[in-house]
Amino acid sequence: MNELGSRRLFFKYAVPQMVGLLFNSIYLIMDGVFIGNRLGRIGMAAAAISVPVIEILIAISMALASGAGIMISDRLGRERLGEALRIFKASILLSALVGSAVALLGNHFCHGIAGFLGATPGIHDQAVGYLRYIVLFSPFLLFSFLLGGLARNDGRPGLAMTALTLGSLSNVVLDYLFLFPMDMGIEGAALATAIGPVVSVIVLLPHFLLKRGRLYLEKATIRWKDWLDILRLGSPSFVMEFSIGIITFIYNVAIVKNGYGEIGLAAYLVIGYMMLIFLTLFLGMAEGLQPVFSYLQSVGNHGKNDELLSFARCFFLAIGISCYMGIVLFGRDFISIFSPEEIAMIDLAEKASPVYFAGFFLAGFNILAISFRQSTGRTRSAMAISLLRSVAIPPVLIGLLPLILGRESIWACHSLAEAGTACYxxxxxxxxxxxxxxxxxxxxxxxxxxxxxxxxxxxxxxxx
Structure with a gap:
């Protein structure tokens, strides 16, 4: 890494992960489109029950991948390969334990979880059918993100992108196959979603099993401290990823409270799909840069780290402005894909989205700051920023601003929270x-x- 310029490092590591996660987000959107067109509103509602579970699993996998990645990059930078291999093995075992626990407990308490997440009697059985596949295949979801992150740390960002992309494309193909020709119903949609990570794992495993890089499994004594350090260093990534779910939940409650009703919820669902694409671009690039930041910090090349951070800030800003212009110019076309007949919902979403996303170019700045501070050992600072933009500022603004400025101001709260975090x-x-x-x-x-x-x-x- 020391031999490459900051721009080449950025495009080698940040862009592939951005592309891979973007495909991952698109397949989630396509999953909703397939279910909606085949199974209707009931099918969409049943699948929506599992969304918080999927978000938690992704957040856990991001935490494990980033925590282990920071530690491994540091050891590789200091030429401590034995320690890097020990941490690699520890992260694999920890992921296996967490995934197995989720699969066993989730399957046992599937009905209770569905009820807790809001499944009504009319959709309960379908929600359980969808949720059961998600928890059963959860170890593969955890391993797909973990192995992808470790492949980046092992100098193979392109392989990580390929694995994510192929997993996403397989889900789209299987969604069509299981829902239309085979007519498997909601279980078919769930199975397609569950198999996607399996494909990603199959693509990634040969790199580690055949020792194509510096990371592979070997006999090593696992230390409890390694597990604790992985979780501690990865905690900002958990909050950063799960913040999407936290903010969505807060907004759903506030939308109902402020009298927008079902139209408001439907409009925010579509805005949430746009938000997912927006934030995925930033999250992907930030995750891709993590091994670079960690490695350069470990070898003491602070000048190149600062140079890379400055270039990344400019690039994130350009991406943010470009996405916002796309929303302003083509937002209605995107919104209309989901429910062309719902004119009232389309009008509301079109009106709200430019206000909602006005400050999202600062979201990229904030996410990059979290990744940089986390990767360079400032975990507390990274955690503080993650909490500010998710559970600290947004609830206060969403609760108070409509009382002062009226209910229309609710759509500006997320961007104002990102602006406040950027000021901090x-x-x-x-x-x-x-x-x-x-x-x-x-x-x-x-x-x-x-x-x-x-x-x-x-x-x-x-x-x-």
């Missing part, structure tokens, strides 16, 4: 820079002549 990042960054500058100014400054003096004795020439 800017303030803390400037404060840290001033502190470092003051600290450096207190240190004595030596010249080359000082080094000679230290080695050979006093000299008549001394500079400070």
């Amino acid at each position: 990042i800017f303030k803390t960054t400037r404060r840290n820079e001033r502190w470092e500058e003051r600290w450096e100014n207190r240190l004595p400054r030596y010249t080359v002549e000082d080094e000679r003096t230290t080695r050979s004795g006093p000299s008549t020439s001394r500079s400070t």
Whole structure:
């Protein structure tokens, strides 16, 4: 990595992961389109019950991948391959344990989980049928993201992108096959979703089993501290990923409370699909840069790290502005794909989306800051930013702003939360820079002549 320029590093690591996650988001959207067209509103409602479970599983897998990736990149940068292999094995075992627990407990309590997540008697059986496949195949979902992240840390970002892409495409093909020619109903849609990660794992496994890189399984003693460190370092990624679900839940409650009713919920569902694409671009690039940030930090190349961060900020900003222009110009066309006959819903979503996404270019800035601080060992700072933009600022704004400015202001709350978080990042960054500058100014400054003096004795020439 040291030999490559910052721009080449960015395009080698950030863009492939962005593309892979984008395909992953598109297949989730296509899943909704297939179910809606084949099974109607009841099928969509039944599948929607499992969305929080899927989001939690993805958030857990992101936490494991990023936590292990940070530790492995640090060890590889310091040429401690044995420790890197030990952490690799620890992350695999931890993922297997978590996945097995979810599969066993989730299958046992499937009916209770469906009821807790809001399944009504009319859709309960279909919701359980969909949910059962999701929890049963959960180990593959965890492994697909974990192995993809570790492949990036092992210098194979293209392989990670290919695995995610093929898994997503297989889900789209199987959705059509299971729902239309084979007429398998909601269970067919669930099975298609569950098989996608299996394809990704099959693509990724040969890299590690055939020792095509530096990471592979070997005999190593697992330490409890490794597991705790993986979870600790990965916790900001968990919050960052799960924040989509948190904000969606808060908005759903507020939309009903402010009198928008079913039309408002339907409009926000479509806005949520746009939000998923928007944030996936940023999350993918940030995850792709994690091994680079961690590696450069471990080898002490802070100059290139700062240069890469500056370029990434500009690129994230350009992506954010481009996406916003796309929403303004083509938002109605996208919204109409889901329910062309629902004119009232389309009008509301079209009106709300430019306000909702106005500050989302700052979301990229915030996500990048979380990834950078997390990757360079500032886990508490990364966690603080993750919590600010998910569970701290949004509920306050969504609760208070409509009371002061009217219910229309609810659509601006998410962007205002991102703006407030960006202000916090800017303030803390400037404060840290001033502190470092003051600290450096207190240190004595030596010249080359000082080094000679230290080695050979006093000299008549001394500079400070």
